[in-house]
Amino acid sequence: MKKKITIAVDAMGGEDAPKKNIEGLNIFLKKNSLKNDFEILLYGDENILKNELNKHKISQNKCKIIHTKSVVSDEETPLTAIKSSKDTSMWNSVKSQIDGSADISLSAGNTGVLLVISRMILKTMEDVSKPALAGLWPSKNGISVVLDLGANIECDEKNLVDFSEMGAALYKSIFPDQKPIVSLLNIGSEEIKGTEVIKKAYSVLKDMDEKNNFLFGGYIEGNKIMDGSTNVIVTDGFTGNVALKTAEGTAKFITDSLKKSLSENIFTKISVLLSYFSLRKFKSKLDPRKYNGAIFLGLNGPVVKSHGGTDALGFYYSIDLCYRIIKGNLMDQIKNNLSHLNDQK
């Protein structure tokens, strides 16, 4: 019998935890009630979690509570957390990946601490120069992967090439039927533009095009990230973080302006009623909860970071992402891509 997909969940991390975590789990269990290929390990205070599970009448045949004493607070810095966090739900959920019990772990807790703990416990994969944080972006054709989103503020060409390999593997694990197109984020599409680091990464990726499990799309500019022409967008952590947050800010600015316009008078209010279902579809497409979950790649096991402020539905999407990533054999895909890279050296 094939081993079950095992997801370790930090049930105590994030705002409004463990309430939203268990509600999110409940949505996941209901949507996947016919499947028997997974198991959820819940890390946190046993009594509190039992109580939450009972509220939703969740049986423990697909999920198991593992008792932990404490929780990483949002105020904790990565430095202090290393010493004091060994009894926390976050530490133990990540640690379950090296004990062999879990394939992936998920937390909505303190981001800085999660990244440091994950690096410490899981260690960077052989042949990977630096781990990277990848995110899902809505695009015209569905979803794209963007990395790095802030794990490494300065990167060299080897890092960017590794990010390309890992990003392509992540995309392929989520969408197994597609050969992803990977592009480097730059300030122009011509070969002469950009920093020396980007130009070097470009020449490495261009040369290994044929043998690869992905297609190299060259350079892409910021205005093309969401147009669906490329599936994986690679950049350093500083630029990626600014791009992600600028997109969020722009989306908020526009939707706020639109809301204001549409609540101006009685006519606009009637108009909203008339276009209710279409506007709902529009809103749903942009719903950030659908893209909730940044994936920490390049360690000996993937770690997913949910937004701390998301709600139960957002947390559900993160659990679902964990399930899909492991079902799509992320770790094998990464190893496979990296081996192609090494063949060429």
Place this chain on the structure above:
Amino acid sequence: MKKKITIAVDAMGGEDAPKKNIEGLNIFLKKNSLKNDFEILLYGDENILKNELNKHKISQNKCKIIHTKSVVSDEETPLTAIKSSKDTSMWNSVKSQIDGSADISLSAGNTGVLLVISRMILKTMEDVSKPALAGLWPSKNGISVVLDLGANIECDEKNLVDFSEMGAALYKSIFPDQKPIVSLLNIGSEEIKGTEVIKKAYSVLKDMDEKNNFLFGGYIEGNKIMDGSTNVIVTDGFTGNVALKTAEGTAKFITDSLKKSLSENIFTKISVLLSYFSLRKFKSKLDPRKYNGAIFLGLNGPVVKSHGGTDALGFYYSIDLCYRIIKGNLMDQIKNNLSHLNDQK
């Protein structure tokens, strides 16, 4: 009598030139028909321009044609252009700034060539480490200034401090009644985050806070660029260019999705009619033509670059921007800010 504000316009640069350039001029002249404090110098083919002016019955009392033989093509690279462009409308409009006839020049032509020509002809100002390209962004409270947008892909702390001084001067020339808040774009708001270069620029700007003509707002993240909390956002040219284009791409993605939703069926189409005026206001607020014109700062004279693909209204906004910048004494504002900076050394 006070010297007139003199704007040198490359009348032959950009798509659909000189038609849209002269139409844009016509809008400007009509809106400013009561003012006598400006003069427009039009650089280009005399016969063609005369013909265009006649079409709109524009008299030559506020504008003067200066004949030039050729035009910089979009295919020209900066390197080849230096040799071959001395007879062009672009070269001569910028050159008019050192002959003393013009205070500012404006072109919608080839960006790369314009930046190189401008540097060559006007030279970098004393005490400025690098010139920078600044843009106007819509924000919750009106308009913000962002720089650098791509003139310098790698920057040190001195560059970022200079950009702060120049960006503040630009903002103050456009909005004379406000003391601008200047912030550094970063990936977190805590002092410990960011690259070494950004941290060093932060400590310089923090220390000179009191004497300055602007307030230092510390770090700002990408999602706050448009929330109106800061007036001038400073970053290196690579990050600024990616942020600008990502914002453009996000805006396009959202408005395209919205348009699609609102043309789905008869109800949504009626709803658009009902909210026609409100949606028009919404659209107008986001209209990129209103923010058309990137300002090249730090040379011995400002140069404004209009989008090549903009229309007559967009070109009008660029002419208007030139007028406002000079009326607001941009060059004196920059010198004043730089002298404060030097006092501290």
